[in-house]
Amino acid sequence: MLETFDEIDETDADPPRSRGSRVRRAIAATVALVLLLLVGAVAAYLLFLNHELTSNVKHSALLPTPGVSGAAAPPARKAAAKDAQNILFIGSDSRTTVADGRSDVIVLMHVAADRKTVTLVHFPRDLYVSVPGHGKDKINAAFAYGGAPLLVETLQNLVGVPIDHVAVVGFEGFKRMTDAVGGVNVYVEEAGSTSEFTFHKGYQMMNGEMALAFVRERHALSQGDISRGKRQEAFIKALLLKSLSRDVLANPVRLAQFVDAGTKNLTVDQAFSIGDMRSEAFGMRNLRGSDIAFVTAPFTGFGTAPNGGSIDIVDEPGMRLLGDALQNDAMSGYKDQTHTP
Structure with a gap:
């Protein structure tokens, strides 16, 4: 039977060595119980986070199906790319919906194979490109x-690179994640x-509304x-x-709130499993500010396009370098080669 501290009395007839042994056993049993409770709490918390991810994140056919x-x-993925990942983020202003055909943010996140650096490539929505089946048009027209x-x-x-995954999120989701x-x-x-x-120019603390x-x-x-694209990159x-x-990461309440806020308004491609998402996040856990680069x-x-719309003209040689x-x-060797006016 498990002994409690109350059962260990100084008037006990056992010799001192036995009493000390009983105290150590009681302490050990108590420590074991606390550890068991901690392990259970952590397991329950992880199950809770997994439930939040699973129930909040929506999956949809966001990647093209050949044919x-x-x-x-x-x-084809080049051998030099190894396990590098290219994840496309599509953002929509919450005053409209992505379903309306409007994509306000187009960012390709390149995660290096060693997971030590991340480069986010912003594609201006007015970039004038070839859209399969539709000729030349603004890049965000492809989404429409x-x-x-x-x-x-x-x-x-x-850019000649396979896109591994796609994530679509509304601006309102960014607001909730910030808070x-x-x-x-x-x-x-x-x-x-x-x-x-x-x-003001320089670093500024912002809440969700700001x-x-x-x-x-x-x-x-x-x-x-x-x-605006540069502002989005900085944010x-x-x-x-x-x-x-x-x-x-070390604050259970804040982490749970962030996971909930970030996933309630998130849709990813059908092949991007919850396990894959967790694995990518874990692989990038040691990133610092200097490890994250932005290019346009x-x-x-x-x-001006033939229809009269304003456009951004592609730098063809520069785009080949980016590709x-x-x-x-x-991408670490490309950071100082951005070709913008």
């Missing part, structure tokens, strides 16, 4: 024509203001959508770093 709707097979699968096919043709981690410290490259907030206003603004910025980097920090898909300037770096998992 369906004329889709071609993805480019054929959803995520056609946008994936368009990008694969543009869940207690705010993010974002670098403001270009000062400005909205009706509610003022943004961050949402920050990434939405474009008309008051010097380069319009290009400047994504700040959120990524905060989510991987000890403040979040290269363009030479601005122009070669992605294909060979050599």
Whole structure:
């Protein structure tokens, strides 16, 4: 029978050595019980997080199926790329829906094979490219024509690299994630203001509402959508770093809130399992600010499409350099070669 501390009395007739032994056994039993409870609590917490992920994340056919709707097979992965991953993030302003055919953020995340660096490539939505089956058009028109699968096919043709996974998230999800981690410290490259907030050049702490206003603004910025893209890059980097920090990962309540906020408004491709998502996050747990780089898909300037719309003109040689770096998992050597006006 398990002995308690109350059962160990100084008047016990046992010799001192026996009493000490009984005390040690009682302490050992208590420590074992505490450890058992801790293990159980951790297991229950992990099951809770897994339940949140499983119940919140939606899966959809976001990748093209070769042969369906004329889709071609993805480019072959080069041996040099090894286990590098290319994940396409499509963001939609919460004032509309992705289902309406509007993609406000197009970012290709390249995760190096050794998981030590991440490069996020922003494709301006007005980039004038070839859209399979539709001729030349703005890149975000691909989404309007054929959803995520056609946008994936368009990008694969543009940079020659297979896209492994796709994730679609609304701006409202970014807002909730920001609040869940207690705010993010974002670098403001270009000062400005909205009706509610003022943004000063340099690092600025932002809550969800402020961050949402920050990434939405474009008309008051010097380069319009290009400047807005840079703001989105800065915000994504700040959120990524905060989510991987000890403040979040070591705080069960905050981590649970972040997981819930980040997955309630998330749709991924059917092949991107919850296990895959956990594995990728775990592999990037040691990332620091210097390990995350942003580049803008290269363009030479601005122009006008035949239909009168404003467009960003692709820098063809620069795009080939970008494609070669992605294909060979050599983005660290590309960071200083961004070709923008």
